[in-house]
Amino acid sequence: MIEWKPLGTGARPVPQPVATPLVWAGAGGGALALVALLNTVVGPDRPGLALLALSVLAALLGLCARFTAAPGTALLCWLFLNGFAIPPAGVLTWAGHRDTSWLACLLAAALVGTGLARVVHARAAYRRLVPSRARADLTRGEGPYDS
Numbered sequence: 001m002i003e004w005k006p007l008g009t010g011a012r013p014v015p016q017p018v019a020t021p022l023v024w025a026g027a028g029g030g031a032l033a034l035v036a037l038l039n040t041v042v043g044p045d046r047p048g049l050a051l052l053a054l055s056v057l058a059a060l061l062g063l064c065a066r067f068t069a070a071p072g073t074a075l076l077c078w079l080f081l082n083g084f085a086i087p088p089a090g091v092l093t094w095a096g097h098r099d100t101s102w103l104a105c106l107l108a109a110a111l112v113g114t115g116l117a118r119v120v121h122a123r124a125a126y127r128r129l130v131p132s133r134a135r136a137d138l139t140r141g142e143g144p145y146d147s
Contacts, residue, residue: 018065
């Protein structure tokens with residue numbers, strides 16, 4: 001005789017983050033595409049806009065990454081920002097305070113994205129584990145229509 005058993009018993013696990021090399025490949029390719037698009041559309045003399053776009057990219061990549069991928073993601077985004085979004089294009093420079101703050105901004109964006117993803121996944125896992133509770137006032141017969 002065939003016995004049917006549900007396959008989805010128990011709590012569903014929290015999704016695994018994407019492998020770090022894939023996140024870094026996405027950061028490199030995405031940063032290259034974003035900087036090329038911004039240089040084409042608005043010109044290479046707008047590093048603030050490029051920093052904002054790359055910070056959003058780092059945060060989006062952080063949504064599916066591990067915390068250990070954040071420094072590499074920030075560094076790759078900064079390399080494309082420094083190398084191609086600031087004239088002269090193709091030359092890496094280090095301007096002390098400016099580049100330090102840009103790296104910190106990109107790292108913070110990647111960490112915020114990763115932290116946000118972890119909180120959302122943890123809340124979803126908690127909701128799947130905790131049984132739904134009936135309202136206490138309705139189970140005791142003290143509802144709005146009970147007299």
